[in-house]
Amino acid sequence: MSESSFEERGAGLPGPGCRPFTFFGGKGGTGKTTCAAAYACHLSSRGCRTLLVSTDPAHSTSDVLDVQLGADITPVAENLWGLEVDPALEARRYISEIQERMLSIVSPAIVDEIKKQMEIAYTSPGAEEAAIFDKFVELMDERGRAYDAIVFDTAPTGHTLRLLSLPEILGGWIENLIAKRRKAMEMFGMAGRFDKEMRRRAEEDPVVDALVRRRDRFERSRRYLTDPGSSAFYFVLNAEKMPILETARAVEMLMKFGIGVGGVVVNRVIPEDAGEFFRERLAAQKGYLEDIGERFGRLRRIVRLPLLRTDVQGMDQIKKIAEWIGEIDA
Ligand SMILES: Nc1ncnc2c1ncn2[C@@H]1O[C@H](COP(=O)(O)OP(=O)(O)OP(=O)(O)O)[C@@H](O)[C@H]1O
């Protein structure tokens, strides 16, 4: 197993198409989990050591692969591993980590207040996204060394977009905190300039260290996400009006943040020979497919996956989809 980071090896290596980080997003129920699993399967069959990461509390990745995944990385097939991140659990862990750090810097008088605030933070919208983002960055940082590729099956569009725009928003906020803390410690050091212990505490401030580490982490995540050789984002949509409009907005937004959108996967395309019952739908689909071509033609790939006779279940069917979805790297 290679222990060098993907940056040391060079992004995109060892083979063409073995991009380090691939994200699948899109509206609910469009086929993100199916596509992420199939793409991970495609990469592993090409010899890329691939980790498939899901954040779905409904365990749909386990269901689709017929392998029980969990919070520990589990082998799925040759060159393929899976991990199921539990958003609620991650949020709990994330908030208590922040709480501990906060409690170590504040005066005992406001400890209860901090605890109360943290409890509110845990239930507030955004906590799970922040926690999952933290987990993603950790995976990109650490697991990028052990795997050639990580495939992320993300939550429905709105959540994911907020998630991916976090580095930009939080980066500035952390920078601000660092400056404030440095100033406070400077004053603390000055006040205690005749006290060796106080001086040492001011110089080796663990809080600034922790904040700097976090800021660096966000910076790295931005680097990963905005480098087309490292990351690509794919939207899964159906050839229908609402998913097209939502995807168009999402693509714009990711591009605004400098995140590379590799293309779109049009899933559940009704085959031409679907029969009389589908006649009207087929006619409408034709128009929508043209619309998709016009709107997303400037992206690198538009891949179509046909509507299958049954839902997608088990490795055999995933492998079949893997053959089609491999085209996104063609
Ligand atoms: N091309 C296809 N043909 C037939 N069934 C499909 C196809 N693609 C996906 N499905 C089925 O549609 C259902 C939803 O797919 P999937 O779970 O991949 O969507 P999702 O976008 O991950 O959903 P969620 O937003 O709930 O996470 C599943 O039962 C899956 O097997």
Ligand SMILES: [Mg+2]
């Ligand atoms: Mg899913």
